[in-house]
Amino acid sequence: MLVAQIPLNHTLESTLDLTAVFAFATSGALLAVHKRFDVVGLVVLAEATAIGGGVIRDLVIGAAPPAAFTHPEYVLVPLGAAGAVFFAHARVERLLALVLLFDAAGLALYAVSGTAKASASGLGPVPAVALGVVTAVGGGVLRDVLAQETPVVLRSDSVLYAIPAFLAAVLVASAREAGVYGTAAATAAVALAFVLRVLALLRGWRAPRPRV
Amino acid sequence: MLVAQIPLNHTLESTLDLTAVFAFATSGALLAVHKRFDVVGLVVLAEATAIGGGVIRDLVIGAAPPAAFTHPEYVLVPLGAAGAVFFAHARVERLLALVLLFDAAGLALYAVSGTAKASASGLGPVPAVALGVVTAVGGGVLRDVLAQETPVVLRSDSVLYAIPAFLAAVLVASAREAGVYGTAAATAAVALAFVLRVLALLRGWRAPRPRV
Amino acid sequence: MLVAQIPLNHTLESTLDLTAVFAFATSGALLAVHKRFDVVGLVVLAEATAIGGGVIRDLVIGAAPPAAFTHPEYVLVPLGAAGAVFFAHARVERLLALVLLFDAAGLALYAVSGTAKASASGLGPVPAVALGVVTAVGGGVLRDVLAQETPVVLRSDSVLYAIPAFLAAVLVASAREAGVYGTAAATAAVALAFVLRVLALLRGWRAPRPRV
Numbered sequence: 001m002l003v004a005q006i007p008l009n010h011t012l013e014s015t016l017d018l019t020a021v022f023a024f025a026t027s028g029a030l031l032a033v034h035k036r037f038d039v040v041g042l043v044v045l046a047e048a049t050a051i052g053g054g055v056i057r058d059l060v061i062g063a064a065p066p067a068a069f070t071h072p073e074y075v076l077v078p079l080g081a082a083g084a085v086f087f088a089h090a091r092v093e094r095l096l097a098l099v100l101l102f103d104a105a106g107l108a109l110y111a112v113s114g115t116a117k118a119s120a121s122g123l124g125p126v127p128a129v130a131l132g133v134v135t136a137v138g139g140g141v142l143r144d145v146l147a148q149e150t151p152v153v154l155r156s157d158s159v160l161y162a163i164p165a166f167l168a169a170v171l172v173a174s175a176r177e178a179g180v181y182g183t184a185a186a187t188a189a190v191a192l193a194f195v196l197r198v199l200a201l202l203r204g205w206r207a208p209r210p211r212v
Numbered sequence: 213m214l215v216a217q218i219p220l221n222h223t224l225e226s227t228l229d230l231t232a233v234f235a236f237a238t239s240g241a242l243l244a245v246h247k248r249f250d251v252v253g254l255v256v257l258a259e260a261t262a263i264g265g266g267v268i269r270d271l272v273i274g275a276a277p278p279a280a281f282t283h284p285e286y287v288l289v290p291l292g293a294a295g296a297v298f299f300a301h302a303r304v305e306r307l308l309a310l311v312l313l314f315d316a317a318g319l320a321l322y323a324v325s326g327t328a329k330a331s332a333s334g335l336g337p338v339p340a341v342a343l344g345v346v347t348a349v350g351g352g353v354l355r356d357v358l359a360q361e362t363p364v365v366l367r368s369d370s371v372l373y374a375i376p377a378f379l380a381a382v383l384v385a386s387a388r389e390a391g392v393y394g395t396a397a398a399t400a401a402v403a404l405a406f407v408l409r410v411l412a413l414l415r416g417w418r419a420p421r422p423r424v
Numbered sequence: 425m426l427v428a429q430i431p432l433n434h435t436l437e438s439t440l441d442l443t444a445v446f447a448f449a450t451s452g453a454l455l456a457v458h459k460r461f462d463v464v465g466l467v468v469l470a471e472a473t474a475i476g477g478g479v480i481r482d483l484v485i486g487a488a489p490p491a492a493f494t495h496p497e498y499v500l501v502p503l504g505a506a507g508a509v510f511f512a513h514a515r516v517e518r519l520l521a522l523v524l525l526f527d528a529a530g531l532a533l534y535a536v537s538g539t540a541k542a543s544a545s546g547l548g549p550v551p552a553v554a555l556g557v558v559t560a561v562g563g564g565v566l567r568d569v570l571a572q573e574t575p576v577v578l579r580s581d582s583v584l585y586a587i588p589a590f591l592a593a594v595l596v597a598s599a600r601e602a603g604v605y606g607t608a609a610a611t612a613a614v615a616l617a618f619v620l621r622v623l624a625l626l627r628g629w630r631a632p633r634p635r636v
Contacts, residue, residue, distance in 0.1 A: 032366070038419040040374045041366035047342070055272070060479070062488030064274030065335060072338035086422045123489060126496035130471070141570070146353070148362045150572045154456070154465035162464045207462040210510045244578070250631040252586045253578035259554070267484070276486030277547060284550035298634045358565070360574045 017113075018077055020106025025050040025078035026092060026099050028143045029085035035147050039086060045143050046082040047075065053138030057114050057131050061121040100201060108193035111136040111165035112186055115172040125173035132169030136193075137162050156209040160200035163207055168193035229325075230289055232318025237262040237290035238304065238311050240355045241297035247359050251298060257355050258294040259287065265350030269326050269343050273333040312413060320405035323348035323377035324398055327384040337385035344381030348405075349374050368421040372412035375419055380405035441537075442501055444530025449474040449502035450516060450523050452567045453509035459571050463510060469567050470506040471499065477562030481538050481555050485545040524625060532617035535560035535589035536610055539596040549597040556593035560617075561586050580633040584624035587631055592617035 028049030032042040051068035058066035068074040085092050092099070114135025118128040137153050140161075144151040152158045168189040175185035199205065240261030244254040263280035270278035280286040297304050304311070326347025331340040349365050352373075356363040364370045380401040387397035411417065452473030456466040475492035482490035492498040509516050516523070538559025542552040561577050564585075568575040576582045592613040599609035623629065 033422050033424070035362070035366075036368055036421065036424070037366045038368035038421040040419050041368070042422070044366055044374075059271055059483055060489055060493060064276075064488075065272055065333070065339070069272060069335055069339040069343065072336055075338050075342050089422055121489070123493055124496055126499050127489070127493040130499050131493065145357060145569060145572075146363060146366065148357075148360065148572070150459070151570060154459075154461045154468055154570065156460055156462035156465070162468075207464050209460065209462040210457050210466070210513055212457070212460070245634050245636070247574070247578075248580055248633065248636070249578045250580035250633040252631050253580070254634070256578060256586075271483055276488075277484055277545070277551070281484060281547055281551040281555065284548055287550050287554050301634055357569060358575060358578065360569075360572065 019102055020109050021050045021077045022081050023099055023102030023106050024139055025081035029082045031147050033089045042082040042086055046078040048146055049139040049143040050078040052142035053135040056138045057135040104194050104197040107136050107165055107197055108190045111168040111193050112172050112189045115169040119176050125177055129169040129173050133165050136165035160205050164193040164196035231314055232321050233262045233289045234293050235311055235314030235318050236351055237293035241294045243359050245301045254294040254298055258290040260358055261351040261355040262290040264354035265347040268350045269347040316406050316409040319348050319377055319409055320402045323380040323405050324384050324401045327381040331388050337389055341381040341385050345377050348377035372417050376405040376408035443526055444533050445474045445501045446505050447523055447526030447530050448563055449505035453506045455571050457513045466506040466510055470502040472570055473563040473567040474502040476566035477559040480562045481559040528618050528621040531560050531589055531621055532614045535592040535617050536596050536613045539593040543600050549601055553593040553597050557589050560589035584629050588617040588620035
């Protein structure tokens with residue numbers, strides 16, 4: 001869902017992008033297995049998780065049809081992930097660390113590409129940051145709402161997820177405002193969100209909650 | 213919500229279309245009664261179920277305002293269904309087989325018209341099929357999410373619903389790709405989804421679920 | 425989110441509008457505290473409640489990007505409300521009557537401005553009324569769905585909320601049809617919804633529910 005908004009090497013970008021789509025879709029399909037849904041549930045949660053955030057972003061900036069509906073690979077890759085989980089979910093679970101790693105990469109890429117695309121469409125820095133975060137976490141929220149689970153991103157017992165995306169989005173929007181957005185800034189923002197998310201997973205970092 | 217995407221007799225098409233809107237709305241209003249919602253709950257669930265799928269489709273293909281907001285009958289017919297259920301839900305429940313039959317017709321019609329409209333707007337066959345299924349099942353998913361129920365279409369204890377819609381959508385998209393989409397193909401696709409759904413109801417056919 | 429659709433004094437209008445945004449956001453953040461969400465949960469529910477209804481309305485009428493994404497104050501004011509609730513939710517709870525009062529003002533303003541904006545975009549009176557109600561109650565529904573609570577507006581144990589908005593929307597649409605929509609009609613409609621909602625709160629008025 002990057003659509004050339006991150007000025008990296010193009011082949012690398014496409015590979016990372018579809019890997020992220022696959023990781024997001026896998027998290028959707030695995031939740032469907034845990035909820036004991038049928039094959040339709042697996043496919044719907046895989047698709048919603050993988051393309052939900054990008055579709056919302058594109059509808060908000062008026063880019064209809066969304067990128068996910070003009071590039072069939074964005075519909076087909078989640079279908080592949082759902083198939084893999086359907087036939088081999090036990091094996092996929094054993095690779096959960098890998099799925100979480102790719103999911104972290106997806107989170108970082110989507111936050112950066114979402115903010116950059118929103119900004120390029122003419123939005124100011126504040127709404128662009130908001131939409132960057134929505135791009136990164138929207139699919140996961142949709143996955144949880146469809147499965148009737150409290151969205152992981154809202155819960156105080158889950159480790160940092162939206163905040164790394166938010167910081168990367170702020171970095172991108174600031175770099176654009178300063179007129180220095182380019183390969184270096186995009187790479188730094190992706191790395192920032194990715195490293196923070198992985199550290200949060202390793203060390204159990206949580207966001208503050210109000211004292212009750 | 214067909215908007216002349218199914219090349220059938222026009223009066224027949226309009227009648228079928230509004231009958232489907234009424235059946236979808238009735239299923240929403242009946243769920244509201246079971247959840248012990250008030251009259252607002254009945255109206256909101258009736259409207260969301262009846263027009264939700266078509267509204268999502270139209271927003272995705274960039275056809276704003278959606279057909280449901282330019283033809284007042286799409287707002288008024290669900291209001292009528294909510295009224296009928298409000299005053300006579302016990303009698304409506306006794307006609308549940310009839311409601312399910314019209315709902316099956318709605319499912320089939322929406323899958324075909326949704327795929328055809330998405331395709332006519334320029335989407336490729338893969339996204340058109342995805343959007344056809346969303347048109348057919350989106351209203352029901354919205355109904356269940358609003359009522360805080362696990363969406364019927366995802367659950368492994370419910371009989372086939374999305375899969376008949378998917379097969380009809382594939383038939384429409386294939387016929388369009390082959391340049392033979394017309395009255396015969398549309399009728400065949402509607403019949404396919406309708407018959408499959410009714411057989412699934414009669415025989416309790418379920419979609420496969422992953423072995424746990 | 426009024427965007428000059430209510431022909432009142434402009435400074436008054438802006439003040440009322442942002443006060444309503446703040447009240448809506450506060451109700452979202454307070455729910456997040458009750459659900460024991462973290463700071464991300466507070467911000468997400470504050471934003472969703474405050475801008476959700478207006479964003480849906482703008483997407484439906486094809487006004488992308490929505491007003492909430494072109495005026496940074498619509499993103500920043502909910503952030504302020506989330507901050508206030510994060511640091512002082514006990515004190516905010518003690519002001520709950522005040523929050524409910526501003527929320528009633530927001531409900532009334534959003535119903536009127538939503539109907540007027542939908543109508544000005546070319547929608548007929550029936551869809552304009554539907555969209556006015558969605559503008560007024562949509563944010564609250566989104567808040568409840570994200571928090572995995574049955575939407576307050578659907579429940580039969582909650583006092584009138586959507587119906588005052590509906591009546592104000594009908595008044596606006598009728599005045600527009602009759603060609604007499606102006607300051608007087610807008611003020612009357614806002615006052616009608618506001619007074620009805622406050623009376624419903626004071627006297628515990630509920631919407632009828634179907635006899636079971």
